[in-house]
Amino acid sequence: MVQEEIRRRNAGALLRHVHLRGPLSRAELSERMGLNRSTIMALTTELSRLGLVGEDSPVDTGRAGRPSLVVRPASERCYVLAFDVAVDRLVAARVGLGGRILDRREAVRPRAGPDLHDVVTVLARFGRQLHRAAPPGACCVGVGASYCGMIRPGDGMVRYGPDLGWVDQAFGDELGRRLGLGLPVSVGNEAHLGAQAEQQRGAGVGLDDLVYLHGDVGVGGGIIVGGRLLGGDSGYGCELGHMVVNPYDGRPCGCGSRGCLEAEVGERALLDAAGRPAELFGRAAVRTVADDADRGDPMAREALRRIGDWLGIGVANLINLFNPGVVVFGGMLCDLYPGAAAQVRGRIARHVLPVARETVRLRTAALGDDATLVGAAELGFARLLDDPLAALTAPVSPEVGVPTSAPVPGFRRRQQV
Template sequence: MRAGPSQEEIRRQNLGALLRYVHVRGPTSRAALTAHLGLNRSTIGALTADLTAAGLVSEGLPQDQSGRAGRPSLVVRPEAEVYVFALVIEVDRLVAARIGLGGAVLDRREARRPRGVRDPADVVAPLADFVREMQRAASPSARYVGSGAAVSAMVRAEDGLVRLGPQFGWIDEPLGEALAKVLSDEVQGGDRAVPVRNNADLSALAEHVRGVAVDTDNIVYVTGDAGIGGGIIAGGRLVSGHGGYGGEVGHMVVNPNGKPCNCGSRGCWETEIGEYALLHAAGRDADSGTGRAAVETLVDAAGRGDAQAQAAIRQVGDWLGFGVANLVNIFNPEMVIFGGNLREVYIAAAAQVRSRLNRNGLPACREHVRLRTPALGDDAALLGAAELAFGPLLADPLEAAADNP
């Protein structure tokens, strides 16, 4: 029952729509913006002038003018000097990047993270170093407008409190607060909250905005490392749930008589398709290594004819398809995307996955579903964290730009 917007709100909405368009689609001619946004030429001109004055876009001749007759339409470009920091905290790695308006990764740092270390400082300190280095390397004219973080844990949207992060040994860890302090210390103008979300949620968002699922409004994204995460987009919007914990598909119980899960339940999907389940089924003990490399080694072994590895992949692939069928029945998505380790598992076991989906999925729910691997690879969460960080700027460009002179 929201009333229509005021003139000022409409202007803000139009500025945001134009800026978001060039941020997502790249440099665009005024003529194309007029057509795509459904606004007239003079409005586009006025909006572009405002955004240019705020230093958020620039205008110029198209780079390729060959073969065009007449005066070319000016091209509006997102100003890549306007940047955010995107941070990713996963069980095996930490990533930080400086990402420009338009989505280009301008600078990037990554470190392996040893499993079994529980101290949040061991996560936060390296990220602080990365941010400091990248900030120093940035051009003096570059403008910081915010940060966003992805973590493979259950995180409260409101304040970035990690409610449960079994892979880090965290319960009720104030990660959002700690990251806000880092940004405040390292970056001028960084004295503000840093939004933090689940990494699978942000991966789904990134694949939707600029990956394999562009123009696809109903998506299930599942990803695996030591645990299993999920990000759901329904009707074009992320299913966040009441507190931000939506999409915890790894703790959907699929096998009531299954193994204990570290969430306290039993037979969760994670216990059947997680990395440990796969390595265990193949008879690999902890000494054979863990993480992506161990999964890739196993998949390679299966490809070379290792029967135990093949059986393990078939078994996990069957459970992967089993859970996907449940999610397809619940969400009727157009696409399911397999990220992280599940990408390797899916590629190696696509036949099992599809066969199980066909057996357990309702025909109407599954008939249009495409099974895909990520277009953004392991950078999906990073790019999603950048989208999160750019959110306030795209919602209200002039206000946010004024806050970050």
């Protein structure tokens, strides 16, 4: 029984290695996992039988000896559906094992208005289309979603979605029901998921301490401490957008306070500072300011400097508190950071203690606008990676909504919906 448990854990660990790092030779897996070659061979044989990995002959290295087979994630065989409810768009994707986005659908989202029913209707239609378009034999192993608001840990309930005005909406349950795939939907906050995706596959690979700032209308945060997402006592930590940076004459914030980081560096602060009319908003308007600054427009440059100065104070505080290996700027901050970097670095030089300042790196999100979507996909993969042998062989109890009569119990093959 203990042996069996160890075997299951090792299978999960091996699958996670190739899922996160891409193709690895059996020799590399043996070294990384501290297991001998025959164990690695047995595990890959089993995972291969389940269709989760494939093995290829390696490219000839010119070295003596029999080269080690390369194990790769079978990205076409097992996939998840990933969804992203962002402030300006709705995205759905079919993401294969290994994190590859295989297919996607996207819709522009009106800034105000859509209620739970509207959003879920669009996403569920996209999801069913993606599912139908999957190749024969492919199977969906999970569903994950990213949402631009506060999510209750555990059940995918949107506690508070500031831009849509949602309060206590059962988003995860409703999306799962409307998809009709018999799979539960795991939901996470967009900045939390962006942080995790950047740590796993982006600007923070190999680092256990990372701060991710996600800019859109406001500024969300995802903070990785010692390799784990900071949750806090009730799962609502990481709210760096509501750090007070301007206690005197701060701009009013959507939270009811003034001078919050997101009030000083969010979309409206930037557009106002750049003298844009109040009816202009959205990512395109933000990009225009960044482009104008690039071309030397004084008002746009001054706006970026102003944003950069407040952003720098916030980032300096975060570096003193978290001593991260990297600070990652995501969402619209990807567009703004290059033009604001001098101010941010200036504030860091002024406010951060040398020991933490010397080692920290500042980066824009390596996954760009897909960071949140890729993070959502990982939620969908979680159960498979925890125990791939159980996930693909054991029937799942009806409570989680998976009919045990499905062709591969626990998962849904592609089928007409």
